[in-house]
Amino acid sequence: MNHRIRQFLIIVVAVFAISGAAALSAKGEQSTPKVAVVVAGRAAEQPSVVARARDIAADRGAQLRVTHTTADELGVTHRLAAASYDEVLTIGVDRRISIDPVTARFPDTRFVAVN
Known part of the structure; x- marks a missing residue:
């Protein structure tokens, strides 16, 4: 696998992981009802x-x-x-x-x- 493609895939996976963690965090913050x-x-x-x-x-x-x-x-x-x-x-x-x-x-x- 080409080095640039590998770096690109690592960045894409990292962005998805961070987005997922942020979504779970935001969901947990609304534990008190509005x-x-x-x-x-x-x-x-x-x-x-x-x-x-x-x-x-x-x-x-x-x-x-x-x-x-x-x-x-x-x-x-x-x-x-x-x-x-x-x-x-x-x-x-x-x-x-x-x-x-x-x-x-x-x-x-x-x-x-x-x-």
Whole structure:
């Protein structure tokens, strides 16, 4: 085998090995689930509910979103599901308008209503 071909093959194998190791490493880094909290509707107008949601988000290391319209609810839930969030805790979100259509498209995202 020619020396240049051997060097080229060694480099190609090394690149594939490094790429595989990087992929496995990236997969292992996402051991904690991505969680978000969405407050909407009348609940978004109540400071005590928003404060409680802020506490829940802080305890779980979650992102907090407060929306005031059903269009915003749908946009936020869709964006979170598209961003591969594992769980979305919802307070005051209209399930029929903002969760069911998103669940149909992104079944891996779990929506949990919090009372």
